[in-house]
Amino acid sequence: KRQVLVIGLGRFGSSVAATLFDRGHDVLAVDHNERRVQEMVSRSTHAVQAEATSEAALRELGVKNFDVAVVAAGHDVQSSVLATVLLQRIGVPYVVSRAQDEVHGLILEKIGAHAVVYPEKESGERLAHNLAYREVMDYLELSAGFGVSKITPPPAMLGKTLEEAGLVARGTMGLTILAIKRGAQVMLTPDRFERIQPGDILVAAGTDEQLEKVDAALG
Amino acid sequence: KRQVLVIGLGRFGSSVAATLFDRGHDVLAVDHNERRVQEMVSRSTHAVQAEATSEAALRELGVKNFDVAVVAAGHDVQSSVLATVLLQRIGVPYVVSRAQDEVHGLILEKIGAHAVVYPEKESGERLAHNLAYREVMDYLELSAGFGVSKITPPPAMLGKTLEEAGLVARGTMGLTILAIKRGAQVMLTPDRFERIQPGDILVAAGTDEQLEKVDAALG
Numbered sequence: 001k002r003q004v005l006v007i008g009l010g011r012f013g014s015s016v017a018a019t020l021f022d023r024g025h026d027v028l029a030v031d032h033n034e035r036r037v038q039e040m041v042s043r044s045t046h047a048v049q050a051e052a053t054s055e056a057a058l059r060e061l062g063v064k065n066f067d068v069a070v071v072a073a074g075h076d077v078q079s080s081v082l083a084t085v086l087l088q089r090i091g092v093p094y095v096v097s098r099a100q101d102e103v104h105g106l107i108l109e110k111i112g113a114h115a116v117v118y119p120e121k122e123s124g125e126r127l128a129h130n131l132a133y134r135e136v137m138d139y140l141e142l143s144a145g146f147g148v149s150k151i152t153p154p155p156a157m158l159g160k161t162l163e164e165a166g167l168v169a170r171g172t173m174g175l176t177i178l179a180i181k182r183g184a185q186v187m188l189t190p191d192r193f194e195r196i197q198p199g200d201i202l203v204a205a206g207t208d209e210q211l212e213k214v215d216a217a218l219g
Numbered sequence: 220k221r222q223v224l225v226i227g228l229g230r231f232g233s234s235v236a237a238t239l240f241d242r243g244h245d246v247l248a249v250d251h252n253e254r255r256v257q258e259m260v261s262r263s264t265h266a267v268q269a270e271a272t273s274e275a276a277l278r279e280l281g282v283k284n285f286d287v288a289v290v291a292a293g294h295d296v297q298s299s300v301l302a303t304v305l306l307q308r309i310g311v312p313y314v315v316s317r318a319q320d321e322v323h324g325l326i327l328e329k330i331g332a333h334a335v336v337y338p339e340k341e342s343g344e345r346l347a348h349n350l351a352y353r354e355v356m357d358y359l360e361l362s363a364g365f366g367v368s369k370i371t372p373p374p375a376m377l378g379k380t381l382e383e384a385g386l387v388a389r390g391t392m393g394l395t396i397l398a399i400k401r402g403a404q405v406m407l408t409p410d411r412f413e414r415i416q417p418g419d420i421l422v423a424a425g426t427d428e429q430l431e432k433v434d435a436a437l438g
């Protein structure tokens with residue numbers, strides 16, 4: 001169970017706080033805007049109004065008891081930079097700060113944020129990935145250019161076994177099928193005799209090129 | 220190869236456009252702000268200045284030849300709603316629109332956006348997931364509450380085989396290890412005799428509870 005401090009309850013910060021809270025972690029949600037604090041009362045362990053640029057206010061919140069602090073005080077670069085520095089000074093071991101743009105992100109890195117997040121940029125990359133893999137909902141990178149993707153089998157593969165479709169180790173497609181999602185069921189590590197059915201989603205490991213070749217959604 | 224139209228070159232839109240372009244897809248990047256258009260010239264197939272709320276301007280761009288349009292004209296709810304309606308009218312088969320907040324998103328759904336994106340909310344959920352799974356870089360959902368995660372093995376498992384560690388089908392941990400990332404290498408579908416080494420990242424399939432129990436990063 002993590003102890004997480006979230007400073008700044010805009011769209012990004014409130015989402016971090018609420019998601020962690022729903023998963024059973026302890027979340028202290030902080031904002032200098034009272035209305036934003038109120039909105040988070042039922043979606044966090046505690047929601048408190050405080051000025052994040054005040055070292056005294058932060059110490060009073062007992063922030064050094066937290067594992068992680070997320071600085072999501074968005075547009076105000078000065079606030080976000082100051083809060084990031086103060087939290088480290090007070091002794092929070094891991095500080096993640098949200099950047100408005102590349103320059104802001106560079107500053108945050110220089111002043112010691114352990115991780116810098118670019119929400120819009122990341123979501124843009126994710127959407128691009130999902131659009132490129134049209135029927136693919138997600139992608140898990142294993143190493144550069146190699147990962148696991150959920151792909152829609154092309155019509156020609158329907159009714160074939162994984163072996164006949166070339167989707168086995170050292171098969172023609174070069175992909176390894178780690179799982180098949182069939183309706184609400186998930187079949188892990190299917191064997192070579194498993195027959196591909198209409199509606200199946202194949203969870204495949206391979207290089208970007210291999211995944212793109214097979215995915216019926218592309219081309 | 221997809222033909223994608225991106226309207227609105229803020230942080231989200233420019234990231235969608237540039238990412239798709241880098242992956243070899245055809246991208247037309249559009250914005251009514253000339254400077255933003257200039258910034259995208261080397262990161263898209265074509266970058267054009269145009270007013271997205273003008274049906275004539277959109278038709279002139281030949282938008283009905285596109286597979287997908289992404290409406291990323293952010294803060295201006297009216298522009299984003301109007302562009303979303305016009306694009307469908309002109310015949311773009313799939314329109315994804317970015318919402319500023321829940322109300323904006325509801326409007327976009329009602330007027331027929333095929334998908335609505337909430338970049339800050341999604342990135343917040345992702346960060347929350349990554350923080351909850353501290354050493355875990357990513358997560359691939361297979362079905363509700365069940366997915367594939369990259370986890371760090373707890374110290375007690377080091378030196379044990381997957382079977383000894385209970386990480387095999389019907390093993391004590393309930394997880395299935397689909398792959399092991401060792402340094403830059405990725406070993407797919409390892410057998411039960413594979414010994415877990417320090418630094419290994421296990422690509423494991425299981426329920427949220429099962430994943431949380433095993434991940435050394437949690438607890």
Ligand SMILES: Nc1ncnc2c1ncn2[C@@H]1O[C@H](COP(=O)(O)OP(=O)(O)OP(=O)(O)O)[C@@H](O)[C@H]1O
Nearest residue numbers: 008009010011012031032033051052073074075079
């Ligand atoms: N110094 C501060 N102390 C506490 N809270 C702050 C401080 N500065 C800003 N905030 C809060 O941070 C929140 C996020 O800021 P803002 O809305 O400017 O950013 P944003 O980047 O638009 O957010 P998002 O994109 O996540 O919606 C606001 O609710 C604001 O009240």
Ligand SMILES: Nc1ncnc2c1ncn2[C@@H]1O[C@H](COP(=O)(O)OP(=O)(O)OP(=O)(O)O)[C@@H](O)[C@H]1O
Nearest residue numbers: 227228229230231250251252270271292293294298
């Ligand atoms: N009617 C329009 N036609 C063309 N471009 C538009 C129109 N309205 C807004 N834009 C462009 O959309 C882009 C994104 O808008 P804006 O910066 O308001 O949104 P944002 O939500 O802050 O973006 P992001 O969060 O992605 O950085 C801007 O570059 C703007 O010039």
